[in-house]
Amino acid sequence: MERTLSIIKPDAVERDLIQKIKDEFLNNSFKIVNERKIHITKQEAEKFYKVHETKPFYSDLCDYLSSGPIVVMILEKENAILDNRKLMGATNPTEAEEGTIRKKYGISIDKNSVHGSDSLDNAKIEINFFFKD
Numbered sequence: 778m779e780r781t782l783s784i785i786k787p788d789a790v791e792r793d794l795i796q797k798i799k800d801e802f803l804n805n806s807f808k809i810v811n812e813r814k815i816h817i818t819k820q821e822a823e824k825f826y827k828v829h830e831t832k833p834f835y836s837d838l839c840d841y842l843s844s845g846p847i848v849v850m851i852l853e854k855e856n857a858i859l860d861n862r863k864l865m866g867a868t869n870p871t872e873a874e875e876g877t878i879r880k881k882y883g884i885s886i887d888k889n890s891v892h893g894s895d896s897l898d899n900a901k902i903e904i905n906f907f908f909k910d
């Protein structure tokens with residue numbers, strides 16, 4: 778079994794999409810192992826998105842992720858990382874495939890409703906970032 782970190786981003790929480798998005802995971806054989814609804818600071822967002830610190834959109838991205846409550850979840854299934862990326866769809870909702878979460882719910886490339894880890898190493902780092910016990 779593999780684990781990945783999923784985030785329901787502020788745009789989706791704000792539009793009351795938490796349960797609808799959780800149902801997407803549950804209906805696609807993911808188990809929600811742990812979840813927390815939190816509101817992070819910009820400094821925490823900067824730490825979380827450190828890989829993007831050289832990108833022109835880094836500051837806006839961190840402002841955005843810290844702009845309101847988010848739901849962080851550990852998802853588990855076989856091939857969880859890749860399967861979650863498939864279920865989420867492309868980063869830009871306009872390019873996301875029909876039926877994907879970002880196609881259904883995303884508003885724009887920045888307000889794209891969900892985050893998902895992109896590799897085994899990053900999944901471990903990101904899970905540990907929000908759920909160290």
Ligand code: IDP
Nearest residue numbers: 829834838867868886887888889891892893895
């Ligand atoms: P991902 O979320 O699909 O893994 P990344 O390239 O890791 O995409 O980018 C992280 C987040 O940064 C994206 O989900 C999106 O919200 C934002 N982002 C990515 N590219 C752009 C851009 O060109 N303009 C504005 N925001 C962007």
Ligand code: MG
Nearest residue numbers: 892893894895
């Ligand atoms: Mg990414």
